[in-house]
Structure formats: C-alpha cells, structure tokens
Amino acid sequence: MAHMGNTEGRSTQEPLRDRLSPGLPVEQLVTAFLAVLVLALWEWGSRTGRISTLFFPPPSATVRALRRLLSTGRLGGNLGATLYRVFVGFGLGAVPGLILGLLSGWSRQLRAVVDPFIAAAHPIPKVAILPLVMIIFGIGESSKLAVVAIACFFPMLINAMAAVREIPPIYFEVAANYGADLRRVFSRVVAPATLPLAMSGVRLSLNTALVLTLAVELVAAQRGLGAMMWLAWETLRTADLYATLTVTAILGIGFNLIVQALERYLIPWHAD
C-alpha cells in the first residue's frame, strides 16, 4: 500500500455538503412526509365530501379494491396476462434487435442497408400499426405480441448499433497488438464494451414493452391490466381504476429496479 499516500493517490474526502449533514436523510424524510400528507388530505377531503369520490375515491377505497381484486384472483390472472405479453413480446423483439444491431454496428455495408429502414419505420408510433397487425395476425394473442415485439425491436437495435460504433478504436488496436483473433476480439472486447449501451437498450425496450402492452390491452384485449382498467372505466369503478393503476406503477418501478440490479451485476466496472 506504499503508493496510496503519494501524489497520485485518490482523495477520499467527502464533499463539504455531506459532512455538514452526516447520515441524516432529511430530504427523504421530507418526501415521505409530503406523500403521507397528500394521501391524508385526499382521504379527509373525499370522506367529508370536499372532493368528488367519483373522480377521487379515498385512498382507503383503493386499498380495499386492491384487496378484493387480489383475493378474487382477478388481479393475479390479469397481471399474469400482462407480464406474459411484456416479456414474450420483449424477447421476440429485443433479441433480433440486439443481434441485428451488433452486426450492423460492426459492418458498414449492413448499416448502409439497414439505416434507411430504421429511419422510415422507427418514428411511426407503434400503437398506430395495431389495426394493420390485427388484420394480418387476427385478433388473438399473436397480434398483441407482434406489436410489442416490433416496438421493442427498434430501441434495442439502435442502442446495440451505437454501442458497437462507439467502441474506442484503441481497444481494437490493443487487442490486435497482443494477437487477439476475431473470436477473442468479440468475447473480450466487443461484448463487454457494448454492454453498458446494450443495457440501456434493454431498459428502454422493457419500458416500451410495458407501455405498448397496456395500450394494446386498453383497445383490444379481454385480459390484462389494460383490459381491467378499461372495464373499470366502462363500469365507472374508479377505485378499481386506481388500484390497477397502482399495480401498473409498481410494475414499472419493479422493471427499472430489476434492470438496475442487472446492470450492477453485469457491469461492475461502471462507476456510479
């Protein structure tokens, strides 16, 4: 450790701000307090008739609706249908997107062919192609999966392509200098170097998958969280609507936490 203390050693001093408020998560406490305050005001307001329970049922009603939906198994079944569409659609779209992205990031010729297609197809809002896809695939499950897959395909493709193109040339020179063959260049340089951006692609694709699944379920499904919300709207059960919305929010947060954990595990060299 003789070299730690000299001029090249890294400073371990914390920023001044952190030393002034050591260990006290004041900001978190304020946030939590504000959240509780809003919920309490909401509860009080809707119970005393100051705000409309049709639009804003009290949070306790939402919790009751959530319990009921859970115990009757309605939530579980619909959640399962949504998760199935999100993950199968993601797999069907992101895996080909990743492969094509890596290849076209590598090959200038392939990129020249693929780029115009991306430029033409990527800006189309993917919900808009649902009617067309339903004509082609019918009104069953496959059309929903197809739309989700198509929506996941592009962010993954674009990120994977950028990831390969942005590998600094010096890494290839080092690899070549030490005699790396093509297989090793891929496994030891290209794969790890592209991981950070590829994981951004995964994050984007997964979020897109959730958005598209919900959208598709709102317009054309019997099951799924989206279908549940639509039914709650049709029957004016606002508490059910809030309950389903809460589950959807938790789902979105959960996905991000999973991707974050995956990133920490797969990319330990990335300082955060």
Next chain:
Amino acid sequence: MAFECQHLSKTYRTRNGPIPALEDVSFRVEDQEFLCIVGPSGCGKTTLLKLIAGLLEPTSGQITFDGQPADGRPRCALVFQEHGLFPWMTVLDNAAFGLEMRGVDRQERHNRAQAFIGRVGLGPFANCYPHELSVGMRQRVAIARAFVCDPHMLLMDEPFGSLDAQTRLVLQEELLRIWKQYRKQVVYVTHDIEEAILLGDRVLVMTGRPGGIREDITIPLARPRDLRAGEQHDVAEIKWHIWEILKDEVRKSLYVTA
C-alpha cells in the same frame, strides 16, 4: 534482433484527399537498444510506432528484422498514452491480457501477471478496475501488461505524457529500473526532450509533417542513469541542440497551419 526501417512512407487517404504522415523514414535499432523519438506534435510519431507494430501497412518502404521482411515480426508490445487499459477488466486481467491471447492457462497467467503487478508497486490493487486507479497507476498497469508477455520489443507512445511532472519522474526511474532488469529493445516516443535524453541510448529528432528523420543523436551517458544525469554538462549541450532543431520544426508546423 535488430530491426531496420527502410524508406518508410505513409500517406493517409481521407475525404479531403491524401495526407502524407511520414516520408522516407530510415533508421536502425540494435538489439536491447533504447531508442527515443522526439518531434513536433502531429509529425507522425504514433503512425511510425503503429507501422513497426504492424497495426498499419506502410504506403512504401519496408521494415526488416535481422534482414528478414516483417512477416517474421518478433513479438512487440505497444504501450499507449492512456486509455489503453480495458475498463471492464480488473488490473490482474488487464496485465494478463497478452498471455491470455497466447492461450496461457488462467492460473499460470494470473501468477505471472500478479508478480509483475507487484513489481510496479500495485500488488494490493490486482482486483481493482482501472477507473478506481489514478492515471499514473493505470500507466504502471499498462507497462506491466507489456512486460508480462515477455515481448522482444517494447513500443511506447508517450506513456507518461498525461501525468503530472513529479509522477512522471518517478515512473521514468521505475521504467529504467525494470528495463535494466529485462533489457528489452525499446522504441519510445515522447515530446519531452529531457525524458528522451534520460531514457534513450539514442534520440531521433523528427521533422514536422510529413515526418522524417532530422537528426540521429547518440546519448553519451553511462547507465544506470538517474535524474541527476540531466545535470551533466554535455547533456545540457545536447538538450540545447535538440531544442534548437525542434524549435525550428515547431515553428514551421505552426506557420503551415496558421
């Protein structure tokens, strides 16, 4: 194994037309010799190293090793200015990379790399990632990586160029110490005249773009050398002489771009 550059020229083809980087460069490096190359920035020093390493093909001319054409190129290890370490590998895996590419098994290459990491004073940092180290420590890892795979020749491209002055002095002495032990043939590119004189048996002074050899100077300093070597009278003369040439070349390249 001595190697020789014969009338090397390199012209880059760019969208704006051909750019000559090197023109008619010829020199010879003996076995175990430490050759330094100084020149104004943009004079093609890095291009020259990449040609020797075989990462680039010359537009004309050739490189021979003991009179044989470059196909029989002996193993050489290139040390880059910075960013040459793989951020996704630990210090240990980075240092062992050359061995890994040669198919040395994991245990063996880790043992050898660990020994060398210790030799550059980074033993306790073997499992750190490069971003956890200072720039000076990273360059030590890069030097360890080059030495570990026991190359015949070391090619160094301003390896200490981005370090602060004091760290650079420490690493220069460290490099001399390791070099003395292993006696590799070294081609060392720098823009630092004092560094070139301290390290090199010979110093090649290059002209501005397109780069050529302006002068070939033998450094009459005994080894082992340390930082005090720079204070000797004849060294001061040489330093001044090189600076006179370089000043001229730097000026020319400034007027070209202005």
